Amino acid sequence: MINNARALETAYVPQDLEHREGQIDQLVGELNPLVHGLSGEHSFIFGPSGAGKTTLAKFVVRKLQEESFGVQDAYHNCMSASAKTDVLHGLVNDSGLGKRLPKDGVSTSRYLDCIRDSDDHIVAIVDEVDVLDDETTLIGLSELPNVTLVMITIDEHDFFSDPRFEGRVKSRFRACEKIPLRRYEQHELEDILWSRVDAGLKPGVIDSYVVEYIANKAAGDAREAIILLRRATMRVMHDDRSEITVGDVDAVETGAMEEKRQGHIDSLGTHKRLLYDIIKRTGEISASELRSTYEERSHNPRGDTTRGRYLSALENKYDLITSTGTSRGTTYAVSDI
Numbered sequence: 001m002i003n004n005a006r007a008l009e010t011a012y013v014p015q016d017l018e019h020r021e022g023q024i025d026q027l028v029g030e031l032n033p034l035v036h037g038l039s040g041e042h043s044f045i046f047g048p049s050g051a052g053k054t055t056l057a058k059f060v061v062r063k064l065q066e067e068s069f070g071v072q073d074a075y076h077n078c079m080s081a082s083a084k085t086d087v088l089h090g091l092v093n094d095s096g097l098g099k100r101l102p103k104d105g106v107s108t109s110r111y112l113d114c115i116r117d118s119d120d121h122i123v124a125i126v127d128e129v130d131v132l133d134d135e136t137t138l139i140g141l142s143e144l145p146n147v148t149l150v151m152i153t154i155d156e157h158d159f160f161s162d163p164r165f166e167g168r169v170k171s172r173f174r175a176c177e178k179i180p181l182r183r184y185e186q187h188e189l190e191d192i193l194w195s196r197v198d199a200g201l202k203p204g205v206i207d208s209y210v211v212e213y214i215a216n217k218a219a220g221d222a223r224e225a226i227i228l229l230r231r232a233t234m235r236v237m238h239d240d241r242s243e244i245t246v247g248d249v250d251a252v253e254t255g256a257m258e259e260k261r262q263g264h265i266d267s268l269g270t271h272k273r274l275l276y277d278i279i280k281r282t283g284e285i286s287a288s289e290l291r292s293t294y295e296e297r298s299h300n301p302r303g304d305t306t307r308g309r310y311l312s313a314l315e316n317k318y319d320l321i322t323s324t325g326t327s328r329g330t331t332y333a334v335s336d337i
């Protein structure tokens with residue numbers, strides 16, 4: 001029943017991105033000068049979870065690399081680590097430049113020098129950029145002549161109105177290209193599913209109304225749609241049947257939501273993970289209790305503002321926790337699936 005299992009994985013970057021032609025062109029336009037040895041323009045990608053932001057950035061940079069010499073990609077997701085040194089370390093490592101550096105105790109300026117000294121032009125994809133601990137990371141990177149930034153986050157207004165970014169970051173990046181991605185519409189998600197079906201499954205395994213049903217359940221979120229498709233396929237294979245039904249999709253829905261959640265949890269860095277684990281273990285916890293437990297357990301606890309930002313990312317970006325009440329009276333709990 002399966003032709004290519006990889007095509008059903010969320011990590012698989014498809015040959016073509018469906019319904020993102022305009023946005024692909026927009027990002028290509030910003031980065032295209034690199035093909036001619038010139039510098040690119042920094043840009044932002046905005047949009048809700050599952051709208052294809054990360055995929056768009058990686059797809060365009062990969063295409064660019066195929067067409068040009070001397071362009072290197074570097075990816076870092078700030079949900080996995082958001083201190084300046086961690087972000088620079090992540091980018092340097094991902095681009096392969098890190099081999100020249102010692103493993104520990106590298107200063108931020110050393111990382112920046114390492115990038116500057118490269119003969120390549122680096123396209124740095126900074127994902128979930130709003131979670132950065134401090135704005136000098138972006139300023140420092142943008143000052144390097146051989147770096148072009150692609151910054152990704154959910155909401156343009158939230159990003160630029162954040163007190164950390166309102167000053168220097170806003171004045172430096174306000175004018176850059178902004179690529180907004182909407183949630184996918186029903187028919188767009190169906191097309192995304194069909195391209196996975198065609199690449200991954202043997203003919204006749206799934207009917208069009210089941211594809212419609214999955215797209216409808218996923219409500220614009222491509223990640224969720226793909227997870228539903230894969231899990232429904234696995235269920236049918238396990239039962240030794242040959243066709244995916246609507247009942248299969250219903251049966252795997254809870255597992256799919258759990259998988260999506262677990263993917264997000266697995267990507268969390270130390271501090272965000274610790275905060276999440278404390279909330280999960282206690283069921284429900286007050287802000288003050290959370291703070292003291294976190295400070296007790298962490299070797300180098302982050303301050304109130306940074307911790308608050310991590311909590312809000314866990315809540316608003318990944319939907320992992322909920323908060324009720326305001327300021328001192330806030331309590332946190334793990335969100336329902």
Ligand SMILES: Nc1ncnc2c1ncn2[C@@H]1O[C@H](COP(=O)(O)OP(=O)(O)O)[C@@H](O)[C@H]1O
Pocket residue numbers: 009010011012013014016017018019020047048049050051052053054055056192222223226
């Ligand atoms: N236009 C598209 N065509 C094909 N697959 C897509 C498209 N957009 C997203 N996907 C797939 O959907 C999943 C979620 O996309 P992702 O880029 O991670 O979303 P975001 O970063 O906005 O949360 C990935 O598996 C990706 O391959």
Ligand SMILES: [Mg+2]
Pocket residue numbers: 053054055127
């Ligand atoms: Mg993403």
